[in-house]
Amino acid sequence: xxxxxxxxxxxxxxxxxxxxxxxxxxxxxxxxxxxxxxxxxxxxxxxxxxxxxxxxxxxxxxxxxxxxxxxxxxxxxxxxxxxxxxxxxxxxxxxxxxxxxxxxxxxxxxxxxxxxxxxxxxxxxxxxxxxxxxxxxxxxxxxxxxxxxxxxxxxxxxxxxxxxxxxxxxxxxxxxxxxxxxxxxxxxxxxxxxxxxxxxxxxxxxxxxxxxxxxxxxxxxxxxxxxxxxxxxxxxxxxxxxxxxxxxxxxxxxxxxxxxxxxxxxxxxxxxxxxxxxxxxxxxxxxxxxx
Amino acid sequence: xxxxxxxxxxxxxxxxxxxxxxxxxxxxxxxxxxxxxxxxxxxxxxxxxxxxxxxxxxxxxxxxxxxxxxxxxxxxxxxxxxxxxxxxxxxxxxxxxxxxxxxxxxxxxxxxxxxxxxxxxxxxxxxxxxxxxxxxxxxxxxxxxxxxxxxxxxxxxxxxxxxxxxxxxxxxxxxxxxxxxxxxxxxxxxxxxxxxxxxxxxxxxxxxxxxxxxxxxxxxxxxxxxxxxxxxxxxxxxxxxxxxxxxxxxxxxxxxxxxxxxxxxxxxxxxxxxxxxxxxxxxxxxxxxxx
Numbered sequence: 001x002x003x004x005x006x007x008x009x010x011x012x013x014x015x016x017x018x019x020x021x022x023x024x025x026x027x028x029x030x031x032x033x034x035x036x037x038x039x040x041x042x043x044x045x046x047x048x049x050x051x052x053x054x055x056x057x058x059x060x061x062x063x064x065x066x067x068x069x070x071x072x073x074x075x076x077x078x079x080x081x082x083x084x085x086x087x088x089x090x091x092x093x094x095x096x097x098x099x100x101x102x103x104x105x106x107x108x109x110x111x112x113x114x115x116x117x118x119x120x121x122x123x124x125x126x127x128x129x130x131x132x133x134x135x136x137x138x139x140x141x142x143x144x145x146x147x148x149x150x151x152x153x154x155x156x157x158x159x160x161x162x163x164x165x166x167x168x169x170x171x172x173x174x175x176x177x178x179x180x181x182x183x184x185x186x187x188x189x190x191x192x193x194x195x196x197x198x199x200x201x202x203x204x205x206x207x208x209x210x211x212x213x214x215x216x217x218x219x220x221x222x223x224x225x226x227x228x229x230x231x232x233x234x235x236x237x238x239x240x241x242x243x244x245x246x247x248x249x250x251x252x253x254x255x256x257x258x259x260x261x262x263x264x265x266x267x268x269x270x271x272x273x274x275x276x277x278x279x280x281x282x283x284x285x286x287x288x289x290x291x
Numbered sequence: 292x293x294x295x296x297x298x299x300x301x302x303x304x305x306x307x308x309x310x311x312x313x314x315x316x317x318x319x320x321x322x323x324x325x326x327x328x329x330x331x332x333x334x335x336x337x338x339x340x341x342x343x344x345x346x347x348x349x350x351x352x353x354x355x356x357x358x359x360x361x362x363x364x365x366x367x368x369x370x371x372x373x374x375x376x377x378x379x380x381x382x383x384x385x386x387x388x389x390x391x392x393x394x395x396x397x398x399x400x401x402x403x404x405x406x407x408x409x410x411x412x413x414x415x416x417x418x419x420x421x422x423x424x425x426x427x428x429x430x431x432x433x434x435x436x437x438x439x440x441x442x443x444x445x446x447x448x449x450x451x452x453x454x455x456x457x458x459x460x461x462x463x464x465x466x467x468x469x470x471x472x473x474x475x476x477x478x479x480x481x482x483x484x485x486x487x488x489x490x491x492x493x494x495x496x497x498x499x500x501x502x503x504x505x506x507x508x509x510x511x512x513x514x515x516x517x518x519x520x521x522x523x524x525x526x527x528x529x530x531x532x533x534x535x536x537x538x539x540x541x542x543x544x545x546x547x548x549x550x551x552x553x554x555x556x557x558x559x560x561x562x563x564x565x566x567x568x569x570x571x572x573x574x575x576x577x578x579x580x581x582x
Contacts, residue, residue: 008495008496009495009496009497009498010492010493010494010495010496010497011497012492012493012497012501013492013493013494013495013497016492016493016552019493019552020552020553020554022485022552022553023485047367048366048367049366050366051366075339075340075341075342076338076339076383091382091383091384091387092367092382092384092386092387092390093382093383093384093385093386093387094384094386094483094484095383095384095385095386095387095482095483095484095485095521096382096383096384096386096387098483098484098485098486099383099484099485099486102484102485102486102494102495102496105495106494106495109495142443143442143443143444143446143448144443144446144448145446151434151483151484151487151488152433152434152435152482152483152488153434153487153488153490153498153499154490154499154503154504154506154507155434155435155436155507155510157434157435191386191443192385192386192389192442192443193385193386193389193390193393193442194313194314194386194389194390194393195389195390195393196442196444197442197443197444199444199445201301201303201304201307202301202303202304202307202310203301203304203393203397204299204300204301204304204393204396204397204400204529204532204533205299205300205301205393205529205532206300206301206302206303206304207300207444208444208445210303212445213445215445216445216446219446230386238495238496241495241496242495261307261310261311261313262311262313263311
């Protein structure tokens with residue numbers, strides 16, 4: 001089987017003598033990128049800086065692989081490296097994640113990295129999935145209920161497929177079952193806001209009725225949606241363009257068919273977030289033959 | 292003149308016995324919100340946590356007003372209070388800023404705050420505005436080149452006006468002139484990504500030519516656009532719905548009609564960011580009669 005190299009599609013970049021990564025604060029000429037990042041096989045991402053640092057530290061401890069310092073020099077994103085695994089936060093929403101994905105793809109392209117898999121490790125609202133259930137995405141859906149990531153480029157509307165790799169999400173699901181962690185495979189609604197976009201009744205503005213909310217959520221459920229978050233479309237489409245397989249593993253913090261307010265018992269959030277880590281870290285260790 | 296109270300529009304929220312602000316980590320019943328936040332007159336926001344903390348500390352030092360601890364208990368946003376001025380970061384992009392704006396509007400509504408003005412203090416790419424010029428927005432523009440904030444709510448596409456208050460942006464412009472800080476009033480293109488959405492040639496993907504890039508940027512310039520950032524539409528439309536006047540003051544880090552890579556001299560970024568602070572803090576001190 002031939003190597004799956006990380007790809008870019010930008011003839012201008014090839015002509016550019018140097019490259020500064022605005023949001024990671026890395027300059028191409030300042031480090032030996034192939035030597036430093038050529039071995040990367042997994043990119044683990046999540047919204048929060050603290051959570052990603054925590055995950056990286058636990059992974060390092062569990063595997064005995066050393067952890068790098070935070071290699072990002074800006075305060076927008078953090079990036080840690082434990083051998084062939086990067087741990088990077090992405091903030092909230094598609095615009096925020098789009099920036100760091102572009103910079104990661106450029107970095108791994110310069111690094112000549114190959115056979116890379118990117119996994120988002122997140123939290124989400126369940127749709128007919130109870131708090132604590134891990135949802136593994138088999139497709140993204142946008143606010144118009146289409147499985148497309150929409151971009152506006154030089155005044156044109158561009159639709160891109162939001163594709164997850166079936167082999168990877170099936171493998172992740174199998175790992176969750178082995179670990180006896182409650183898990184479902186399902187579609188993921190990706191919204192541009194947390195309140196109105198997710199039909200919550202607890203925002204500052206709510207111009208729909210409770211009946212309209214539930215009719216919307218039930219429609220999502222019928223379409224196969226099992227959770228709602230804010231990054232899936234871009235995560236799938238951009239990594240797909242970069243020839244990097246993408247998967248999303250999110251734990252649900254509540255079932256939106258039951259409530260809007262996230263009211264977990266003390267310790268539940270940590271416990272739930274660790275379920276995501278266990279599934280993803282076990283999968284990575286299996287793939288890297290570390291266990 | 293009657294008081295301009297902060298408004299919400301959500302009958303369900305009135306019926307809810309308590310309210311947990313998911314991303315600030317504040318619970319309504321746990322603090323006396325009117326006593327703590329009823330005096331707020333200005334919300335100053337910017338993308339970066341570090342920058343907003345820095346701005347808050349300088350403002351406190353200059354005015355002799357004490358600064359609160361960070362009152363957010365999550366690692367997604369920070370919020371500092373110096374008397375009647377809040378300093379809050381918003382992350383990158385419309386989805387990220389939409390969350391914190393909703394929570395701020397709810398907070399100030401519960402606080403019975405009135406006559407509040409929200410000012411975003413940002414960085415941006417200039418369009419025919421050189422690095423270091425402060426652009427004060429008189430309108431937002433989306434990727435379809437319309438002055439509308441687009442939301443998808445229960446499956447419907449909703450367009451909202453992105454309105455800035457003319458009195459406030461004219462006053463801010465006057466302050467910049469008094470301080471001899473280079474400034475322009477202009478429209479602001481608000482994009483959902485930093486690379487393709489802004490027609491950059493230095494991303495991982497670039498399926499347009501240099502000629503298409505410049506034809507797009509020149510078209511923006513003809514339409515009155517003077518800078519590009521990633522939050523203006525939501526900032527204008529949501530605060531407008533909350534009966535809070537909105538303004539955006541962004542310094543440009545480069546002129547996109549000249550280049551894509553941000554290559555500032557050492558010290559320039561700090562100097563440019565302080566221009567935004569000087570304009571906005573002087574304006575606030577004038578309004579609060581602190582000078």
